[in-house]
Amino acid sequence: MSEPPNLRVLIVSLNFSPEETATGKYTGELAQWLASRGHDVDAIAGLPHYPEWRVQAGYAGKGLWKESLEGVTVFRTPHPVPASGSVSAKKRILMELGFSFASLYWWSRILFSRKRYDVVIAICPPLQTAVMPTLYRALRRVPWALHVQDFQVDAALRLGMLKMGKLDRLLFALENFFLRRATRVSSITPSMCRRANEKGADTDRTWLSPNWADITQITPTDRDNRFRKELGVSPDDVLVMYAGAIATKQGLDVLLDAAHEMKDDDRFHFVIVGNGSDRERLEARAAELGLPRLHFMDLQPRARLGEMLGAADIHLVIQKREAADLVMPSKLTNILAAGRPAIATAEQGTALWDALEDGGCGVCTPPGDSAALAKALSKLGTDAGERDAKGLKARQYAEENLDQDAILHAFEQKLFTLVGRKSNTST
Secondary structure, X not given: OOOOOOOEEEEEEOOOOOOOOHHHHHHHHHHXXXXXXXXXXXXXXXXXXXXXXXXXXXXXXXXXXXXXXXXXXXXXXXXXOOOOOOOOHHHHHHHHHHHHHXXXXXXXXXXXXXXXXXXXXXXXXXXXXXXXXXXXXHHHOOOEEEEEOEOHHHHHHHOOOOOOOHHHHHHHHHHHHHXXXXXXXXXXXXXXXXXXXXXXXXXXXXXXXXXXXXXOOOOOOOXXXXXXXXXXXXOOOEEEEEEOOOOHHHOOHHHHHHHHHOOOOOOEEEEEEOOOOOHHXXXXXXXXXXXXXXXXXXXXXXHHXXXXXXXXXXXXXXXXXXXXXXXXXXXXHHHHHOOOOEEEEOOOOOHHHHHHHHOOOEEEEOOOOHHHHHHHHHHHHOOHHHHHHHHHHHHHHHHHHOEHHHHHHHHHHHHHHHHOOOOOOOO
């Protein structure tokens, strides 16, 4: 007889494959990687909708159902999705509550099933994914890990998306409660791990589990490629790219303001690639500012990701000051793997600063300061040698710190340690 799977793992996440960005991307890849290692992996997941804020074709109106994705059994759970352009904190909370209540259908079977998971991984946000793993641990004595991709409540309060009313105090208290009660807490940067400790997670049960890049698929390429030519950008021009979610916490107005300050320098072209709740407003504002060399594009297919990233001379990683070290932009990993320099709006002491300034991979400017951003763009844009040097450093950083297999092997070993078992698979 063949060996049974090493671990029975349940992952609970609102966002999941086939979403190709942010939490859904990383959670789906984690589940599929564990399944490829022989583990028995199930996932309770929502409907793929991010960053378009529209349920993907083939997933709308189907109710509760199971599907298999790359060896992972996915228990799909319907929930409301606010329309792009009308996403608010309260609508997101309603979406998350809808997911949590609908997922009770699956949990009602899991709690008393003959199948017993060895470990549960709850992905935050949303915070509510931690509720049922807490109960499952109490009933079945199964350890669970709370993996924090984004301190959503903190960020919403700092950004003014939530006010400290009764509901928000409750959410804040619940977040602290679950951080204290989880068997293990993991997060993606040292500063986010420290924030978890400040909120009640013991340091000796906190894991650093960074996001990764597929450094074998995303590699440095020729910048004068098809993607660049489709935009009408010549080899002598400087292409500045922002690729990622377009929402309030990114604060992309600073990009538009910097492009406006530089609009008389016809060497510089700007492209914003992605979708999100703030895109429609930004497109209207760009038209008002009169920015003929600034383009908006939809999220590109994964097959074009390497070509798209390689086409840019400079990548932008934009976030507001209030979001510093409560979120870590997932776009950075692939930028570094592509061997391209980045300019980020981040202050000294943040994870972004550490990666770019200390790692020699790019430049940081104060959040919200469009003049400083324009100055940094002009300086780096006119120095091809410096861009190349930082690009080499970026690729080196990715190879040393962001290899998917290395990061997930380490996470796998932590799971074995958590459940008190040794790995019986090769590395």
